[in-house]
Amino acid sequence: MQLTDFLTLLLLLAGAGFFLAGTVGLLRFPDVYTRLHALTKADNVGLGLVVAGLVLQAESWAAMGKLLLIWLLVLLASASVAHLVARTALQKGIRPWKR
């Protein structure tokens, strides 16, 4: 196994770990706002690591660019959607959970 293959494996596994953390947060956190924290941040890092792992295997510059483009698009979409969901929840009068 080559070094790049090994790095890809490492990055993909780390990415999967963050996706798992995002899902655990979604299930365990108490309200919509805290769940959004888990989803946006953990999943973005997870996808970023998966993309980084796949970029190492890309066969052309265009393929590499396509992977980065996917990550940027998801980054933008998840940040905007998280903001919209949180804003709507607050406007509907859902109070944030407090300890």
Add this chain to the structure above:
Amino acid sequence: MTSVKIKICWSSIISRLGLFALIWWILTDGAAPSWWIGVPAVLLAVITSAALIPPVSLVWYEFLRFVPFFLVRSLTGGVDVAWRAFHPGMAIAPDLITYPLRLPPGLPRVFMANTVSLLPGTLSVELGSNFLQVHVLDARKEFLPELEKVEQGVARIFGASLKDSKGGECNAAI
């Protein structure tokens, strides 16, 4: 009826042309025959974007300086929230805080709101006329220095002053 004054900003048109052509090249793996469709598509995209988004002046050097900061902080954000999710006692103490915004309205504020949502422990909830309401995951931590740092970074990217906001000139615009 108010007449809309349209000022064509050529540097903005040229940057967008380059950007959309690059995206088309990426999407099609650079296949030469695809440009028969690609050229009209890119032109339409430039016209549509010019109609929808006025020219934005970006300071590229500052943007490039912001990228490593953002990558490191968003990675920290992922690690932070993952740790809290797995923590047996769920180490969270959420609260809503209001941050007074000094950025000029429009794209800089949206850029800041989206960035804040990806940084450790903060989530943009409401973007008001002169404030940003932020949901924080752990109110025991200090958030203001980080938010101020982000705001200053965003202001530098858009070449905006935090004291008096005025519209930028059309140079190095996208």
